[in-house]
Amino acid sequence: MAILVIAEHDDSSIKAATLNAVTAATKLGGEVHLLVAGSNCAAAAAAAARISGVGKVLLADAPHYADQSPENVAALLVSIAGAYSHLLAAATTRGKNCMPRVAALLDVAQISEISGVESADTFVRPIYAGNVVATVQSADPVKVITVRATAFEAAGEGGSAAIESLPAGPDLGLSRLLGRELTKSERPELTAAKVIVSGGRGMANGENFHRLLEPLADKLGAALGASRAAVDAGFVPNDYQVGQTGKIVAPQLYIAVGISGAIQHLAGMKDSKIIVAINKDAEAPIFQVADYGLVADLFEVLPALQAELG
Amino acid sequence: MKILVPVKRVVDYNVKVRVKPDASDVDLANVKMSMNPFDEIAVEEAVRLKEAGIATEVVAVSAGVANCQETLRTAMAIGADRGILIQTDVELQPLAVAKLLQAVCAKEQPQLVLCGKQAIDDDANQTGQMLAGLMGWPQATFASKLVVAGQQATVTREIDGGLETIEVVLPAVVSTDLRLNEPRYATLPNIMKAKRKPLETTTPAALGVDVAPRLKTLKAAEPPKRTAGIKVADAADLVLKLKTEAKVI
Numbered sequence: 001m002a003i004l005v006i007a008e009h010d011d012s013s014i015k016a017a018t019l020n021a022v023t024a025a026t027k028l029g030g031e032v033h034l035l036v037a038g039s040n041c042a043a044a045a046a047a048a049a050r051i052s053g054v055g056k057v058l059l060a061d062a063p064h065y066a067d068q069s070p071e072n073v074a075a076l077l078v079s080i081a082g083a084y085s086h087l088l089a090a091a092t093t094r095g096k097n098c099m100p101r102v103a104a105l106l107d108v109a110q111i112s113e114i115s116g117v118e119s120a121d122t123f124v125r126p127i128y129a130g131n132v133v134a135t136v137q138s139a140d141p142v143k144v145i146t147v148r149a150t151a152f153e154a155a156g157e158g159g160s161a162a163i164e165s166l167p168a169g170p171d172l173g174l175s176r177l178l179g180r181e182l183t184k185s186e187r188p189e190l191t192a193a194k195v196i197v198s199g200g201r202g203m204a205n206g207e208n209f210h211r212l213l214e215p216l217a218d219k220l221g222a223a224l225g226a227s228r229a230a231v232d233a234g235f236v237p238n239d240y241q242v243g244q245t246g247k248i249v250a251p252q253l254y255i256a257v258g259i260s261g262a263i264q265h266l267a268g269m270k271d272s273k274i275i276v277a278i279n280k281d282a283e284a285p286i287f288q289v290a291d292y293g294l295v296a297d298l299f300e301v302l303p304a305l306q307a308e309l310g
Numbered sequence: 311m312k313i314l315v316p317v318k319r320v321v322d323y324n325v326k327v328r329v330k331p332d333a334s335d336v337d338l339a340n341v342k343m344s345m346n347p348f349d350e351i352a353v354e355e356a357v358r359l360k361e362a363g364i365a366t367e368v369v370a371v372s373a374g375v376a377n378c379q380e381t382l383r384t385a386m387a388i389g390a391d392r393g394i395l396i397q398t399d400v401e402l403q404p405l406a407v408a409k410l411l412q413a414v415c416a417k418e419q420p421q422l423v424l425c426g427k428q429a430i431d432d433d434a435n436q437t438g439q440m441l442a443g444l445m446g447w448p449q450a451t452f453a454s455k456l457v458v459a460g461q462q463a464t465v466t467r468e469i470d471g472g473l474e475t476i477e478v479v480l481p482a483v484v485s486t487d488l489r490l491n492e493p494r495y496a497t498l499p500n501i502m503k504a505k506r507k508p509l510e511t512t513t514p515a516a517l518g519v520d521v522a523p524r525l526k527t528l529k530a531a532e533p534p535k536r537t538a539g540i541k542v543a544d545a546a547d548l549v550l551k552l553k554t555e556a557k558v559i
Binding site: 290 | 329348403404405408428430431432435439440441448449452464469471477478479489527530531538541544548549551556558559
């Protein structure tokens with residue numbers, strides 16, 4: 001049986017995390033199809049068709065998919081699920097919102113944020129903020145899964161899949177999008193960045209993020225992240241948060257500045273290749289996972305770092 | 311308007327869990343248990359809606375072992391009016407809990423179910439969405455702001471790129487994110503008062519729900535440990551090492 005991946009897109013392009021979900025799907029043994037549900041989303045479907053490893057793109061283009069509400073998308077998925085052994089989506093806020101609803105409507109379990117595929121019915125997933133890794137087996141006829149993007153390589157380009165139009169499912173009319181306030185940034189997206197500069201409570205205020213961390217991030221071509229404490233204190237917007245319930249990242253280089261390193265934060269970044277910690281408290285738990293630790297006052301180190309980087 | 315708040319008894323968020331020597335599961339013997347932090351936010355929000363005169367009753371519901379009573383008492387100390395315990399020793403997975411809640415919703419007819427977005431033990435983030443699907447209700451997950459007016463709720467949601475505001479018709483399921491509110495500390499008089507609030511006990515069988523687990527845990531392991539690296543002297547040393555040793559910049 002084939003495997004269906006639900007593409008995350010903005011009607012014109014495919015979001016990076018979907019590429020990782022495609023790679024997870026290719027490990028399950030079956031043809032991989034990609035569903036693009038949206039409104040005026042032919043361009044996204046064309047982009048989906050170019051992803052390597054995708055055998056077919058299903059396009060559901062209708063006005064009531066404009067918001068990609070979980071209610072309408074789940075209803076569509078349930079109507080086509082019979083042809084598939086697995087339904088996958090990236091474990092983004094959108095995937096996490098929609099897939100459990102799909103699973104419940106199909107009367108099957110959902111398997112959250114898999115970080116490994118052992119076989120077609122056995123998966124590895126982190127629990128307890130990543131302090132434990134569980135191997136779970138599903139006996140359900142269809143497996144509904146979300147995929148931790150950082151645990152799988154991104155699928156490449158070079159495919160030329162056929163695009164097939166699907167009849168739209170019902171419009172349930174249960175919810176209405178009033179608006180989105182998206183953080184605008186020229187920097188790379190947090191979950192796709194090679195380098196991340198992240199600030200914590202030690203930054204003291206939002207102005208310091210702007211004045212001290214942003215220039216450093218720009219010198220390194222890095223994304224900006226934050227600990228929960230910094231977001232709760234209002235220094236930066238919510239979508240900067242790295243951690244158990246925020247974003248999971250695994251860049252080549254993660255620089256934690258003024259972050260103590262609560263287990264909930266470590267859960268979101270401990271798979272980074274190189275971790276740098278800058279903190280004036282030598283006892284901060286962040287140093288236990290850092291490859292390079294600098295015990296110093298961040299207000300002195302950050303300008304010096306900028307100068308060193310030229 | 312009646313609000314139903316599901317609450318889960320989980321390992322306290324400060325506890326670092328370990329796996330059993332036979333790697334079959336997590337070792338929960340003699341570990342401090344608390345209410346899931348996201349559920350505490352849900353209870354707080356429901357109680358605030360009652361204090362604002364929007365909700366008339368807040369019912370807390372928990373499923374699991376007998377000790378979940380303590381979690382329900384905590385919810386009632388924050389301000390829930392009564393509790394329902396669905397008692398079982400069977401390991402409950404999200405689909406089973408969603409079905410139990412569906413049965414409770416059929417009986418209690420709440421206009422709003424306010425739940426935590428995720429439990430910090432299994433990190434599943436599923437139950438609210440599953441319940442909404444089973445009930446055919448709209449869902450507003452990851453809420454950082456909730457306004458209930460008439461037959462509608464306007465919910466601001468935390469999403470990957472920032473924030474999104476949606477309007478859902480009631481009844482609905484709303485799941486809470488971290489920044490919805492800061493839960494109050496239960497005062498001693500309220501803790502005492504909570505002991506006298508009604509707590510009804512039922513079972514999955516009485517509700518007619520099959521709670522058999524669908525997923526089997528084959529193994530639980532601790533992930534490879536990261537070891538602490540070295541301390542560097544200053545910014546210049548750090549940049550040098552990142553360039554020549556780690557080769558990441």
